[in-house]
Amino acid sequence: MVTMKDVAERAGVSVATVSRVINQNGYVSSDVQTRVTAVMRELNYQPSLLARSLRRQETFAIGLLIPQLDHPFFSTLAFAIEKTLFAQNYRTLICSAEENATKEDAYVEMLLRQRVDGVIFVPTGHSDQSLARLQAMTIPAVLVDRDLFGASRVSKVLSDNVRGGYLGMQYLLELGHRHIGIIGAHEYSGSMTQRLHGVQQALAEYGLSNPPLVLMDTLGQFEMGYSAGMRLLRLEPRPTAIFALTDVIAIGVMHAAAELSMRLPQELSVVGFDDIPLAAYSIPALTTVAQPIAEMGAKAVELLLRHIQQPSQPFETITLATRLVVRHSAMAPSR
């Protein structure tokens, strides 16, 4: 690998001068400037970011730790974050914990060793040890999407899950549904719990008692939504509507219903949560509670970079609004 020394020798100058040319600081005669530039191109020289980062004590790298890369919500979020960071000349180290606390922990350690300048963290919710580890070092972190109980000295970007839960449930109740199944996931991080709070609020307004509920172990993929949906659809009496606390779950539920030869939305209304890109393209198109995914990512980056550039910044918690997007997967019950 060609180094600065090689360039310096070939151009007949010292390494310091080459460095000055690269970083465009200090005084360099235009003669030397062009000569060095030519040599760099000729040798196809690429400065080592390892050496640079070691010396400068900053890497321009941000760790992004998410529960599952292979999940539309998180890959959309990751994409938004990567894009925003790239525009600001930061690289993103995307780490997928696979909803596994051990792997998450391994990744936190790896990111610290990698000396990333900061971390954007969507905890699996299966362990909060990792955040503690992170905070033990004084590296800036921001929590996105999932809150973590007891997390201090971090900024947070959340969305209004309580309101979202309320909106989805209220919509189904307003349509006239009275037998509504709910599907969520266990999670210590609380955003699911908050959605359920919202659901309860709506229920209370209508003076109704608790609905049939299925809680999956993790967010899972379509398959888990499918099997959770099956469980609800085998109930007697069968629910006329299902509120899935994730779009991916909702898609799984719709598939289950279709497999039982139920017509959608005539025989079953389904409402989702998240508004992933796919939601608009399911059949029927999914009515869902939208989170502003791209905005969440952008905000998280903004807060993090502000902290990196100005460590004295106070910590903030931003709660973004959720809203109901009405498409075609829900309608009034037939009877």
Added chain:
Amino acid sequence: MVTMKDVAERAGVSVATVSRVINQNGYVSSDVQTRVTAVMRELNYQPSLLARSLRRQETFAIGLLIPQLDHPFFSTLAFAIEKTLFAQNYRTLICSAEENATKEDAYVEMLLRQRVDGVIFVPTGHSDQSLARLQAMTIPAVLVDRDLFGASRVSKVLSDNVRGGYLGMQYLLELGHRHIGIIGAHEYSGSMTQRLHGVQQALAEYGLSNPPLVLMDTLGQFEMGYSAGMRLLRLEPRPTAIFALTDVIAIGVMHAAAELSMRLPQELSVVGFDDIPLAAYSIPALTTVAQPIAEMGAKAVELLLRHIQQPSQPFETITLATRLVVRHSAMAPSR
């Protein structure tokens, strides 16, 4: 940030000894061993991978360059690759070029500067300059999913796109369809072209001429499949089947059909390509030509690591079989 020097001082030994404890090489008395270990834990010491990589001249990092992170096929592939590499103690630097040659080029340069040990590359197909750049340095690379004309000195993991194209088309013809629309994408990398070759082969067998064809600029997302589908479905006579050269396109097409109040698969048969996880959960479940995504990722990692560990290895091209997965989105035409 606490360094090896801090640990050494606190434990009353030299940095060399600390290094020996960490790397478990050289002789260290068990007394010192435990003392140093204790201090490391006490100070929460994390070795700097920057310094280590600089010194050792290897980073244990692999660059993964894909066209769009926010696309089910690539996020599934990325997930598989990340998982395989993680198990082998390698980190993955995931880079999403957004089907943009400029960004792709910027990423290649970044990866080189980052001194990654190797690169797994799914080219956008909008420029082949980036690979040349990569090959100019002597860093091992393997091409996955998309071939690149004129790429030498790389290993490749492809799937049998010609056969896949043939299988999908042959299936529709066998069902009795004679007016079949095709949707693909422009791509210099050739895998789309190969699928079209397969389509032609099947057509030739049935003595049929060219079908209506829509080529999109890039792979795109659901939306592009939707609009391409709309174009075909507005044709007179309307096709009785559409072969979408990507599952994402297929989902978009099905949505377009549903919007035109067509019943699936009675009034329109759809066949996709890729077999992304979603394919099994669309309504109706998508009949598609499956690529072994996880296996492609695993093979790519295997070839790359082999090259890294043994630079003299010859370059290989592996072509994995595609196969038709029959679900419920295609049936015989009604008339």
Added chain:
DNA sequence: TACACATGAGTAATCGTTTACACATGCTTG
């Protein structure tokens, strides 16, 4: 004329590791 200051470029220390080499001690072995 003398002095301050802008310009241009080199020397060497530094970032945090790893590792070749040196050195000391104790034990084995011929």
Added chain:
DNA sequence: CAAGCATGTGTAAACGATTACTCATGTGTA
């Protein structure tokens, strides 16, 4: 008993950049 080897540890030179210092020169100004 001396040589040789295993064991344990420290010193210092890398790795490839950045940057604080130095030291020239030339130029403007009192």
